Amino acid sequence: MVKKTKKKVAKKKTATKKISPDQQAIESLIELIRVTSTVIPNDVNRAIEKAKGVEKPNTTASYAMDIIVDNIGLAKTKSQPLCQDTGTVVFYIYHPPGFHQTPFIKQIHKAVTTATKKGYLRENSVNSLTGENAGTNLGAGHPSIHFVEHSAKTLEVKLMLKGGGCENVSTQYSLPDTGLSAGRDLDGVRKVVLDAVVKAQGKGCGPGVLGVCVGGDRADSHAHAKKQLFRKLGERSKIKELAALEVEIVETCNKLGIGPMGFGGTTTILECLMDHRNRVPASFIVSVSYMCWAFRRQGVVIDTKTMKLKKWLY
Ligand code: SF4
Numbered sequence: 001m002v003k004k005t006k007k008k009v010a011k012k013k014t015a016t017k018k019i020s021p022d023q024q025a026i027e028s029l030i031e032l033i034r035v036t037s038t039v040i041p042n043d044v045n046r047a048i049e050k051a052k053g054v055e056k057p058n059t060t061a062s063y064a065m066d067i068i069v070d071n072i073g074l075a076k077t078k079s080q081p082l083c084q085d086t087g088t089v090v091f092y093i094y095h096p097p098g099f100h101q102t103p104f105i106k107q108i109h110k111a112v113t114t115a116t117k118k119g120y121l122r123e124n125s126v127n128s129l130t131g132e133n134a135g136t137n138l139g140a141g142h143p144s145i146h147f148v149e150h151s152a153k154t155l156e157v158k159l160m161l162k163g164g165g166c167e168n169v170s171t172q173y174s175l176p177d178t179g180l181s182a183g184r185d186l187d188g189v190r191k192v193v194l195d196a197v198v199k200a201q202g203k204g205c206g207p208g209v210l211g212v213c214v215g216g217d218r219a220d221s222h223a224h225a226k227k228q229l230f231r232k233l234g235e236r237s238k239i240k241e242l243a244a245l246e247v248e249i250v251e252t253c254n255k256l257g258i259g260p261m262g263f264g265g266t267t268t269i270l271e272c273l274m275d276h277r278n279r280v281p282a283s284f285i286v287s288v289s290y291m292c293w294a295f296r297r298q299g300v301v302i303d304t305k306t307m308k309l310k311k312w313l314y
Pocket residue numbers: 083084085086087162163164165166167204205292293294
């Protein structure tokens with residue numbers, strides 16, 4: 001009888017246990033990392049299913065698409081990473097005025113360490129000089145964390161896991177490029193973006209998605225190209241010339257015959273998302289950020305008081 005009472009008390013304690021906003025923030029971030037690593041976002045899934053439908057049956061390209069689709073299903077069911085390379089961990093945090101960044105960085109670090117222990121992230125981040133792997137995914141510049149203050153009261157956290165293979169085929173051009181007869185205009189931009197896809201030849205695990213920035217300095221241009229990958233697939237640029245170029249690049253790329261993983265076929269890329277930055281007259285940089293089919297990006301709205309997840313963004 002005494003034992004029973006003790007058990008009841010213990011149960012009650014567990015049921016009423018509250019966690020602090022600090023711990024809740026870490027839990028919310030771990031869940032964001034888990035879902036980003038294991039579940040392909042809905043917009044990307046739709047594009048992949050559509051691409052699978054257009055490949056000719058019984059071709060290497062259609063088998064490649066079947067394997068990709070099977071992989072997506074298995075990763076979701078087993079809550080295991082979509083790919084063994086869980087990539088560079090890139091956070092963008094959109095926060096209201098007065099938000100304290102330093103504690104949130106600590107919470108992100110704790111979440112990344114725990115997510116690595118749980119296997120949602122591979123022990124991926126190594127010291128570039130010594131090759132040493134701390135096993136935590138923490139180190140100089142990793143994870144990559146960007147804070148942006150916005151006027152809304154909400155806290156939005158976006159996460160991208162950027163694979164190494166597709167990062168290797170991401171590239172940058174300085175126009176004019178005489179070898180490609182690419183001048184300092186949108187036709188020149190078109191030529192260099194197509195050149196990037198031709199050079200990739202399926203490396204970087206196509207079918208991929210291109211984020212493109214026209215202009216900016218070298219650093220900002222590349223960062224802004226990568227940021228385009230946070231847009232939903234199918235979301236056209238608001239600038240009509242760029243919107244038309246996005247469509248034209250997808251159509252042209254998909255006539256190159258490179259196809260999924262470079263096996264031939266009709267789906268070389270799934271989408272092209274472009275934007276621009278001002279430049280100085282002396283330079284005209286074009287950056288191409290290539291994302292593989294294992295397109296891992298997610299975002300959440302977090303309640304700023306409780307730090308609980310309120311809404312998924314993709
Ligand atoms: S490029 Fe993407 S799919 Fe290919 S190995 Fe890297 S993370 Fe995986």
